[in-house]
Amino acid sequence: MGKANKVVIIGGDARQIEIAESLLAEGNEVFLLGFDQWMRNVAGISKAVSDTDVPWSELDAVLLPVSGLKSDNKVEACFSSKELILQESWLKKTPQNCLIMSGIHTNELETVIHTVKRPLIKLLERDDVAIYNSIPSAEGTLLMAxxxxxxxxxxxxxVILGFxxxxxxxxxxxxxxxxxxxxxxxxxxxKARAEAMGLETFEFEDLSTVVQSADLCINSIPAMVLPEDILIHFPVRSxxxxxxxxxxxxxxxYAKKRGIKAILAPGLPGAVAPKTAGRILAKVISQLLGENQVEKEA
Amino acid sequence: MGKANKVVIIGGDARQIEIAESLLAEGNEVFLLGFDQWMRNVAGISKAVSDTDVPWSELDAVLLPVSGLKSDNKVEACFSSKELILQESWLKKTPQNCLIMSGIHTNELETVIHTVKRPLIKLLERDDVAIYNSIPSAEGTLLMAxxxxxxxxxxxxxVILGFxxxxxxxxxxxxxxxxxxxxxxxxxxxKARAEAMGLETFEFEDLSTVVQSADLCINSIPAMVLPEDILIHFPVRSxxxxxxxxxxxxxxxYAKKRGIKAILAPGLPGAVAPKTAGRILAKVISQLLGENQVEKEA
Amino acid sequence: MGKANKVVIIGGDARQIEIAESLLAEGNEVFLLGFDQWMRNVAGISKAVSDTDVPWSELDAVLLPVSGLKSDNKVEACFSSKELILQESWLKKTPQNCLIMSGIHTNELETVIHTVKRPLIKLLERDDVAIYNSIPSAEGTLLMAxxxxxxxxxxxxxVILGFxxxxxxxxxxxxxxxxxxxxxxxxxxxKARAEAMGLETFEFEDLSTVVQSADLCINSIPAMVLPEDILIHFPVRSxxxxxxxxxxxxxxxYAKKRGIKAILAPGLPGAVAPKTAGRILAKVISQLLGENQVEKEA
Amino acid sequence: MGKANKVVIIGGDARQIEIAESLLAEGNEVFLLGFDQWMRNVAGISKAVSDTDVPWSELDAVLLPVSGLKSDNKVEACFSSKELILQESWLKKTPQNCLIMSGIHTNELETVIHTVKRPLIKLLERDDVAIYNSIPSAEGTLLMAxxxxxxxxxxxxxVILGFxxxxxxxxxxxxxxxxxxxxxxxxxxxKARAEAMGLETFEFEDLSTVVQSADLCINSIPAMVLPEDILIHFPVRSxxxxxxxxxxxxxxxYAKKRGIKAILAPGLPGAVAPKTAGRILAKVISQLLGENQVEKEA
Ligand SMILES: NC(=O)c1ccc[n+]([C@@H]2O[C@H](COP(=O)([O-])OP(=O)(O)OC[C@H]3O[C@@H](n4cnc5c(N)ncnc54)[C@H](OP(=O)(O)O)[C@@H]3O)[C@@H](O)[C@H]2O)c1
Ligand SMILES: NC(=O)c1ccc[n+]([C@@H]2O[C@H](COP(=O)([O-])OP(=O)(O)OC[C@H]3O[C@@H](n4cnc5c(N)ncnc54)[C@H](OP(=O)(O)O)[C@@H]3O)[C@@H](O)[C@H]2O)c1
Ligand SMILES: NC(=O)c1ccc[n+]([C@@H]2O[C@H](COP(=O)([O-])OP(=O)(O)OC[C@H]3O[C@@H](n4cnc5c(N)ncnc54)[C@H](OP(=O)(O)O)[C@@H]3O)[C@@H](O)[C@H]2O)c1
Ligand SMILES: NC(=O)c1ccc[n+]([C@@H]2O[C@H](COP(=O)([O-])OP(=O)(O)OC[C@H]3O[C@@H](n4cnc5c(N)ncnc54)[C@H](OP(=O)(O)O)[C@@H]3O)[C@@H](O)[C@H]2O)c1
Known part of the structure; x- marks a missing residue:
């Protein structure tokens, strides 16, 4: 178990609630900033009205939302009626080895970290977290399909693009x-792994032929793989x-012009299974807090 | 292929459109009654404005909706602005061996059939159709879950009740x-089949214990299997x-009282996958028309 | 638990040993006849040297091998150096409601039962047992393949024939x-169930076409489904x-003539997984003994 | 297709026959050295009686067995009655860019390559080949189990060790x-991938507990993971x-002492499915020959 950690969760959505409850259950102290509209009362979770309610100098970790920092250091906060802006001054008050955790990195976040010089952890860029997260992502994709x-x-x-x-x-x-x-x-x-798992595969250069009989196409490649000259081969109504x-x-x-229903679907885990998505993050955060503890003691 | 059949589709939903298109594609003549709000125009499908547009005396089959006949011989008709009532007189004009097809039987339908004395086929009560239909039903259940x-x-x-x-x-x-x-x-x-398929099973008498850790319970048994004294063992929020x-x-x-979200979910195939559900019916209807043809010729 | 039962196991193979141990573990008394070459000593299992060591008049059940009775009332006995012949006189000494259990029925067995008038249970002909047994059968088929x-x-x-x-x-x-x-x-x-399970199916009348590309064909239909005019379409070396x-x-x-390796493969469960096959039988035997007990008491 | 390649296959087993036939089918010329006991005659495959029958100076590739070179440059040759020794002089006669292909590398092979300075390809060390090969390996493991x-x-x-x-x-x-x-x-x-695939996982440090209920344990980790102090926790007869x-x-x-049947099982793909194993290699060899061709032309 080790000593309790003090963690502040700044902004976020239903996943952060799950994280707060998990951290609490493991004996940590949790502060929430930017949750004024969240109406439950849980003993051990302190809802900070303003930043002055947060014991910055005693914190072990600061948790930002999955989306990290947006322009002008704005922080997404579903449960807040007010705009939430991260102040560098808050982070400067934390201990030197206080972990700053975020889902992904953004330019704004890098700038802040460069100034405050605290260790940054991008949770979703860890291989294990990305794989666990692929489970709610796949279910969300299925739901939409x-x-x-x-x-x-x-x-x-x-047809599935990207493996x-x-x-x-x-x-x-x-x-x-x-x-x-x-x-x-x-x-x-x-390709070899896909076949070993019993899936059919095709050569990427044959894509325009393969899509001709597609009812459904799911893309997971972050590059322009479905441009006009491929889309033209899709059946209408696919x-x-x-x-x-x-x-x-x-x-x-172009898809729209051709009568293909094409949908960009970001944020699936939080949308389809916020509880599971929160638990995935909570588990790795706990583990990181544990490791940090051990290092500090050593 | 055989000779073309003449079929009238009376009422229904998106599934009936799929059936009409499938039957047409196989060379049959199709008439629609109760589809005034359906706005597509397909060559070979005749939208009857009134019953007088239907060549009753030449029909090979009359197709009623999946739900059969309701009280006062009402027919469900999603694409109609008016109430649609089946008249016995229509059926009396059909040839003696004209097939009357419906999804399920209802008392009203039995009464009409008793009077008009035409062969009745309850499509969904066939074992093969029920099994094919279980596929969209399962996907619909998954979607809701x-x-x-x-x-x-x-x-x-x-927890899944019924196998x-x-x-x-x-x-x-x-x-x-x-x-x-x-x-x-x-x-x-x-139970043996479930285990052979790699599923875990439990003794029905242990249900009250099993549900204690259930996140989700799906019931497919048409009998009161989840009464108050079982429901009391479910976790709240399941x-x-x-x-x-x-x-x-x-x-x-009682479920509502206890804070369990319990949902009755009828009509899943038509809701989640009307095209597939329509094709399942179209396939067996085609086959039945073919067999009827052979018999008439013999 | 109920009262202990007295059971004699007459002949059989490694499965019967598993059955004996299972019955013993549940508190029953077990006698073995025709196991002179079985060299282990297990407290609670009595190896009868001759039929006079068996308390016939107190038995609750007599267990014959999976293969039942053979010609001249011979009983298969893998662990015996001598021929084992079932005597009607033995069974006549048992109580009226002593259960006679066998894997399958044979003419010889029917004749004996007709004379001795004891209840006969053909274990492998029960639907649940046949399904459980399909698991070692399938693994045995796989092993051979x-x-x-x-x-x-x-x-x-x-290609798989029979579902x-x-x-x-x-x-x-x-x-x-x-x-x-x-x-x-x-x-x-x-066919519908096979498709619902994600398997491909074909029309039986297309068999001669389907086998043309077969590497492997497994038959589970007890009828002449692979005669010469079908076999002629198999690739050589299939x-x-x-x-x-x-x-x-x-x-x-004919298969041999054509260079097709065709193998008749009886008795797979006992060959590939005698322990599992024995446990399947032990489970249902226990259950039947329990039910018989209840009836006797009532 | 491109120009035909000239390839010599030196030693090997049934897999090499499959490779020879595949390369031939794609229009290549194939020579076999060390196959004197292989009795089939296939037009287009030349069985060399001695090394002088091989057109070394015209070769595009030399294929060694999956096991590479053994001590004293011995080459495994299942279809040869004589010992087969690779001579460096043979390789020196080949063109500069003639590909030397082997399953794995060995010290002897490295030494030869160092001298003759030809490009060496270790087929089994390619990621895709290792994954394709995992299919017959897994089936071979299953067969043994x-x-x-x-x-x-x-x-x-x-229990499966290694993922x-x-x-x-x-x-x-x-x-x-x-x-x-x-x-x-x-x-x-x-671990994350295993769970995403629906498998149960355990912490490696809990191994001694996990094995206590193991019927079967399969190890794929090339390190001493099952030493005495773990083996002591296995059930006897596992x-x-x-x-x-x-x-x-x-x-x-130690396993033997404790009554555990522990088996080292090398060479599974060639043993259980030589044809498939050969085809996996043939496919990648073809591809490499094609690429080499393109480079030479450029
Ligand atoms: N919508 C959501 O809710 C959600 C959820 C999870 C993930 N995502 C997004 O989905 C994408 C995939 O995530 P992931 O975790 O699967 O990432 P990943 O493991 O990196 O997989 C992406 C795959 O695409 C390949 N790729 C990249 N550029 C390519 C190109 N130009 N042509 C062909 N292949 C290319 C990659 O190959 P290389 O490794 O060689 O680049 C890799 O195999 C990311 O954009 C991620 O942000 C979205
Ligand atoms: N919502 C939808 O969209 C949708 C879709 C498909 C089906 N359904 C409905 O779902 C139900 C199941 O359909 P199905 O096709 O699976 O029917 P089914 O094949 O007859 O299965 C029902 C199972 O429940 C068992 N059962 C019946 N009464 C029971 C009782 N009192 N206690 C325990 N078991 C009992 C049946 O056993 P016996 O055979 O011994 O009776 C059978 O094993 C039906 O009511 C059907 O109308 C709804
Ligand atoms: N070798 C072994 O170790 C082993 C192990 C288990 C079973 N078996 C044997 O395997 C066979 C199948 O066993 P099972 O438990 O699967 O039996 P099953 O459930 O009765 O299945 C047999 C299937 O074949 C069908 N069939 C019967 N005659 C046919 C014909 N002339 N043409 C087309 N289909 C026909 C049956 O249809 P109907 O129901 O309409 O007859 C049924 O669908 C039996 O002979 C059994 O003794 C052997
Ligand atoms: N018997 C046969 O017929 C047959 C067939 C195929 C493969 N094999 C053999 O099977 C083994 C695995 O092959 P592969 O293709 O699966 O290799 P692989 O992809 O490298 O997998 C081996 C796994 O074991 C891990 N590992 C290595 N040393 C470890 C240690 N000390 N403790 C814990 N984990 C360790 C590796 O981790 P790292 O990546 O961090 O090292 C890797 O995850 C090899 O020895 C291979 O030669 C045999």
């Missing part, structure tokens, strides 16, 4: 439901779900 | 997605999806 | 390993494993 | 057959299959 089509996933012709951490889980999800899933990747070892980080990999404007 | 919970199906504790035609497909669906699926059935051979035909197998009133 | 071919099951073209209790488990087994499994059955509802009860469903002589 | 145990894999407690390229395929194979498969790995991202490259990761001597 079922909502946007009039057919069953079973026996649907589903990285998220693409692999998506492909498996559709395949086990009985979809005719075909995977496109440029990496020979990803559906594209693009989960690659914005702006995605699809020429959405 | 994902919408109603804040967790992933993966690693969720999901008949639909229960079996539902259990498989949740299990392949990584749920801890536990199946309850009173039939030893269904979710029940009851797909058994109305009134389902749950004490919904 | 891997031994007899030079290719992986993954991506092999495997009954055993065929269903076999098809699933090969399919999950990544085989291109194609199922042939004459029953529409079995492999047939016929698990239907002897004489199987293959024209073995 | 079924042969060495008396239980079904279904519901067996199977690299081969471990991942093995774990999936046992899990889809219904085994209670538990995966142990020290890598957090491999089975260990160690597929890690010799000497494996098990203290075999």
């Amino acid at each position: 079922m909502q946007e089509t009039e057919i069953t996933m079973h026996k649907s012709n589903t 990285g951490r998220t693409g692999q889980t998506i492909a498996r999800t559709f395949s086990v439901l009985g979809a005719y899933a075909k995977v496109g990747t440029i990496h020979p070892s990803e 559906v594209i779900i693009d989960i690659a980080s914005p702006p995605g990999g699809t020429d959405f404007e | 994902m919408q109603e919970t804040e967790i992933t199906m993966h690693k969720s504790n999901t 008949g035609r639909t229960g079996q497909t539902i259990a498989r669906t949740f299990s392949v997605l990584g749920a801890y699926a536990k199946v309850g059935t009173i039939h030893p051979s269904e 979710v029940i999806i009851d797909i058994a035909s109305p009134p389902g197998g749950t004490d919904f009133e | 891997m031994q007899e071919t030079e290719i992986t099951m993954h991506k092999s073209n495997t 009954g209790r055993t065929g269903q488990t076999i098809a699933r087994t090969f399919s999950v390993l990544g085989a291109y499994a194609k199922v042939g059955t004459i029953h529409p509802s079995e 492999v047939i494993i016929d698990i239907a009860s002897p004489p199987g469903g293959t024209d073995f002589e | 079924m042969q060495e145990t008396e239980i079904t894999m279904h519901k067996s407690n199977t 690299g390229r081969t471990g991942q395929t093995i774990a999936r194979t046992f899990s889809v057959l219904g085994a209670y498969a538990k995966v142990g790995t020290i890598h957090p991202s491999e 089975v260990i299959i160690d597929i890690a490259s010799p000497p494996g990761g098990t203290d075999f001597e």
